[in-house]
Amino acid sequence: MLAARRLDGPPPANYKWVALSNTTLAVLLATLDGSITIIAMPDIFRGIHLNPLQSGNSFYLLWMVLGYLIVSSVLIVSLGRLGDMFGRVRIYNLGFVIYTVASLLLTVDWMTGTAGATYLVVLRLVQGVGGAFLLANSAAILTDAFPSNQRGMALGINNIVGVSGMFVGLVLGGLLAPINWRMVFLISVPVGLFGTVWAYRNLRELSRPQAGAKVDWPGNISFAVGLVLIMVSITYGIRPYDGHSMGWLSPRVLILAGAGVLFLIAFAIVETRSREPMFRLPLMRIRAFSAGTLSTFLSSISRGGLMFMLIIWLQGIWLPQHGVDFTQTPLRAGLLMLPLTIGMLISGPISGILSDRYGARPFATGGMIASALGFIALWLVPTNFSYPVFALVLFLLGASMGMFASPNRAAVMNSLPPEDRGAGGAMNQTFQNSAQVLSVGIFFSLMIAGLASTLPASLSSGLASHGVPLSVAHAAARIPPVSVLFSAFLGYNPVQTLVGTHVLATLSAHNHAILTGRSFFPHLIATPFRSGLHTAFSFAIVACLVAAVASALRGGVYHHDEQPSALPDEAATVRPDSSPPAVRA
Numbered sequence: 001m002l003a004a005r006r007l008d009g010p011p012p013a014n015y016k017w018v019a020l021s022n023t024t025l026a027v028l029l030a031t032l033d034g035s036i037t038i039i040a041m042p043d044i045f046r047g048i049h050l051n052p053l054q055s056g057n058s059f060y061l062l063w064m065v066l067g068y069l070i071v072s073s074v075l076i077v078s079l080g081r082l083g084d085m086f087g088r089v090r091i092y093n094l095g096f097v098i099y100t101v102a103s104l105l106l107t108v109d110w111m112t113g114t115a116g117a118t119y120l121v122v123l124r125l126v127q128g129v130g131g132a133f134l135l136a137n138s139a140a141i142l143t144d145a146f147p148s149n150q151r152g153m154a155l156g157i158n159n160i161v162g163v164s165g166m167f168v169g170l171v172l173g174g175l176l177a178p179i180n181w182r183m184v185f186l187i188s189v190p191v192g193l194f195g196t197v198w199a200y201r202n203l204r205e206l207s208r209p210q211a212g213a214k215v216d217w218p219g220n221i222s223f224a225v226g227l228v229l230i231m232v233s234i235t236y237g238i239r240p241y242d243g244h245s246m247g248w249l250s251p252r253v254l255i256l257a258g259a260g261v262l263f264l265i266a267f268a269i270v271e272t273r274s275r276e277p278m279f280r281l282p283l284m285r286i287r288a289f290s291a292g293t294l295s296t297f298l299s300s301i302s303r304g305g306l307m308f309m310l311i312i313w314l315q316g317i318w319l320p321q322h323g324v325d326f327t328q329t330p331l332r333a334g335l336l337m338l339p340l341t342i343g344m345l346i347s348g349p350i351s352g353i354l355s356d357r358y359g360a361r362p363f364a365t366g367g368m369i370a371s372a373l374g375f376i377a378l379w380l381v382p383t384n385f386s387y388p389v390f391a392l393v394l395f396l397l398g399a400s401m402g403m404f405a406s407p408n409r410a411a412v413m414n415s416l417p418p419e420d421r422g423a424g425g426a427m428n429q430t431f432q433n434s435a436q437v438l439s440v441g442i443f444f445s446l447m448i449a450g451l452a453s454t455l456p457a458s459l460s461s462g463l464a465s466h467g468v469p470l471s472v473a474h475a476a477a478r479i480p481p482v483s484v485l486f487s488a489f490l491g492y493n494p495v496q497t498l499v500g501t502h503v504l505a506t507l508s509a510h511n512h513a514i515l516t517g518r519s520f521f522p523h524l525i526a527t528p529f530r531s532g533l534h535t536a537f538s539f540a541i542v543a544c545l546v547a548a549v550a551s552a553l554r555g556g557v558y559h560h561d562e563q564p565s566a567l568p569d570e571a572a573t574v575r576p577d578s579s580p581p582a583v584r585a
Contacts, residue, residue: 011145011204016154018202019145023138024158025195026096029188030072030131031165032172033103034436037064037124038311039170039330040177040184047181048109048116058486060117062235064124066437070231071128072135073433074224079136080426081278082215088137088144088422089203095133096199100192102127106185135162135433139425143413144206149356151414156352156406160344163405166307167334167341174331207418218270219278226263227434233257234441238448240480245452246445280423288415289424291554292408295364297431298547299404302371302540304436305443309536310337310394312447312485313383317526320518321384326493339391343398348406355407361554364411367404368548372541374400379537383526404551411554443536444485450532451481455525462524463499467511472503484525493521 012018037044041061050057083091106123109116139155146154176183233256241247271277284290314333315326324332351363374397381390409428416424460477464470476498487494495515496504504512514520 011206015202015204016145016150019141020154020157022195022199022203023092023134023141024161025191026092026134026199027138027158027162028165028168029099029191029195030134031162032169033127033131033188034068034072035166035169035307036173036184037068038307039173039334040181041065042327042330043177043181044120044184045117048120049112050114050117057114057117058239058482059235060114060121061486062238063121064117066231066235066440067121067125068128068131069433069437070228071125072132073231073430073437074227075129075132076136076426076430076433077223077423078220078278078426079133080140080422080424080429081280083137083140083422083426084419085209085215087205087209088140088207089199089205091133092137092141092203093196093199095130095137096192096196097130098133099127099130100189100196102130103185103188103192107182107189109182135429136426137422139409139413139429140207140421141203143416143421143425144418148414152352152354152356152360152407152410153349154352155410155413156355157349159405159409160348160352160402163303163348163401164341164344167337167344170307170311170334170337171331172334174334178331207421214276216271216274216276216278219267219274222263222267222270223278226260226267229256229260229263231260231434231437233260234437238441238444238482240482245448245481248445278423279427280420283416283420283424283427286415288411288554289428291550292360292364292412292415293428293431295368295404295408295547295551295554296412296428297435298543298550299368299371299401299408300432300435301439301442302375302543302547303401304439305536306540307337308440309443309447309533310340313529313533316485316487317383317522317529318385320493320522321526323518325518336387336391337394339395340398343395343400344402344405346402347399348402351403352406352410355410360407360411361552363407364404364554365548365551367400367402367407368544368551370400370403371397372544372548375537375540375544379534379541383530383533404547408551442539444482446535446539447485447529447532448481450535451484451525451528454528454531455481455484458524458528459498462520463495463515466514466520467507468499468503468515472499487521493518495521 041064044064045051045057045061050060079091079095102123106120106127109119109123111119138158142154142158143151172187173184176187233253236250236256237246237248237253239247241250241253247253267279271279271281284293311333314336315329319329319332319336320326351367355363374393377393378397381393412428413421413425456477459479460473463473463476468476479494479498484494493516499515504515507515
């Protein structure tokens with residue numbers, strides 16, 4: 001395992017900036033790879049000769065995207081605790097190595113079909129392990145390096161770059177995948193190598209590892225198994241089952257979800273009895289930590305599925321309606337979503353700096369209220385919108401999310417005892433990553449429910465009106481709504497697959513051109529999609545407002561004592577910070 005570089009004497013004056021730049025690079029890589037495959041998926045599937053529109057192959061599509069996030073969610077708390085025990089920089093450095101090696105191996109997939117897809121899924125899981133090592137300890141390393149009156153700025157930059165990485169990945173995937181799908185993974189290798197060497201040579205352990213501490217194996221195993229089972233049940237729940245548009249009531253999903261809940265209940269029991277628990281439940285007695293973590297969870301719930309809905313909206317409907325070929329929509333969709341990233345990048349550091357001076361609560365609470373207003377604005381935007389209006393809404397939504405994320409993260413980390421920053425920061429990150437996976441399941445479920453009520457009739461009548469035999473049109477209308485969503489998500493026109501080349505060959509040239517053109521499919525699904533989109537955005541609005549309430553209840557002017565000590569009761573855990581300027585949690 002790569003150890004931290006231990007040097008005698010105090011760290012150099014610029015150490016905090018070294019820590020900020022290195023951990024920000026790591027967080028960017030770790031979050032960027034959570035989304036870079038989304039846009040690249042059509043090229044990846046073509047590269048390994050796998051048809052993504054076949055129902056059985058949706059498993060590989062979901063796990064290439066969500067598997068990375070699932071592994072990160074499962075491991076982050078354990079790795080944060082290991083960082084507290086054995087050294088945060090040591091665990092962090094190992095993460096760079098695992099991440100870089102996995103990225104290299106992903107580029108050398110020599111297999112095709114399901115074997116090639118399985119290889120990619122497995123290596124994506126390993127890559128997620130490396131990302132979890134990095135995410136679990138980056139915030140704790142920063143908190144150790146920066147004084148309390150500058151953490152809002154530092155954690156703000158780090159956190160916003162991380163959140164923005166999800167959207168930057170869309171653009172990079174769109175740029176690199178058409179050249180060669182392997183470049184989507186290869187781009188991370190030189191950057192990972194640079195980050196590994198840089199971290200090993202310059203980062204230091206500024207906190208004492210907890211000598212003699214033991215790993216809570218029962219807690220780690222029960223938590224990991226429980227979370228994996230629940231998240232796997234989500235991936236099966238949004239797939240069709242036995243003639244139903246979704247599989248939430250299938251025996252497989254019920255068994256997986258039920259077993260997952262039982263393991264998490266067992267985990268809670270184990271943690272209350274463990275002398276050295278993995279999940280530091282007493283930290284939840286710190287109001288600034290518990291309220292901030294709840295706000296993190298709800299914010300991520302509202303944001304996690306947004307990226308998928310916007311991609312489907314742009315790739316499957318708006319861009320084809322405006323004359324863009326389906327093969328060009330992935331890159332264009334990534335570029336059109338840049339205002340969201342720009343809004344985050346501008347507001348995140350600014351709100352972090354201001355929260356150092358004026359406190360986190362007004363910015364975090366106001367950011368969630370503004371996010372709710374942003375979702376209301378998206379709800380009101382027509383399906384075939386004017387892009388300047390859409391871009392302005394995305395920018396304001398990104399700015400409001402950035403206004404929440406930076407101060408909230410700083411307030412959470414400031415509230416933690418120094419010896420528990422790794423575990424506490426990882427707990428917060430786990431809630432964020434888990435909420436992203438849960439959000440995808442919720443958004444897709446709401447969208448599929450909306451499509452299921454109106455899509456079959458629209459599809460059947462639309463095909464029949466252009467010469468498709470009624471029997472074929474009715475059969476095509478029975479396609480699971482999730483397949484239509486995946487078609488839009490991947491930038492495919494599925495009409496040829498639905499109708500069949502032999503049927504299309506019997507149609508008039510006029511009808512054949514309409515059905516295989518750029519406008520028929522987008523116009524066909526626009527109204528059903530709009531119905532599902534309204535339902536999903538309504539859920540996001542509620543989540544943002546509840547997050548705003550939780551954020552407003554985070555407490556007063558408090559910082560945890562900078563000197564390591566045993567975790568005390570809440571009254572002693574936080575104290576007014578006497579050093580100017582005061583930071584309001």
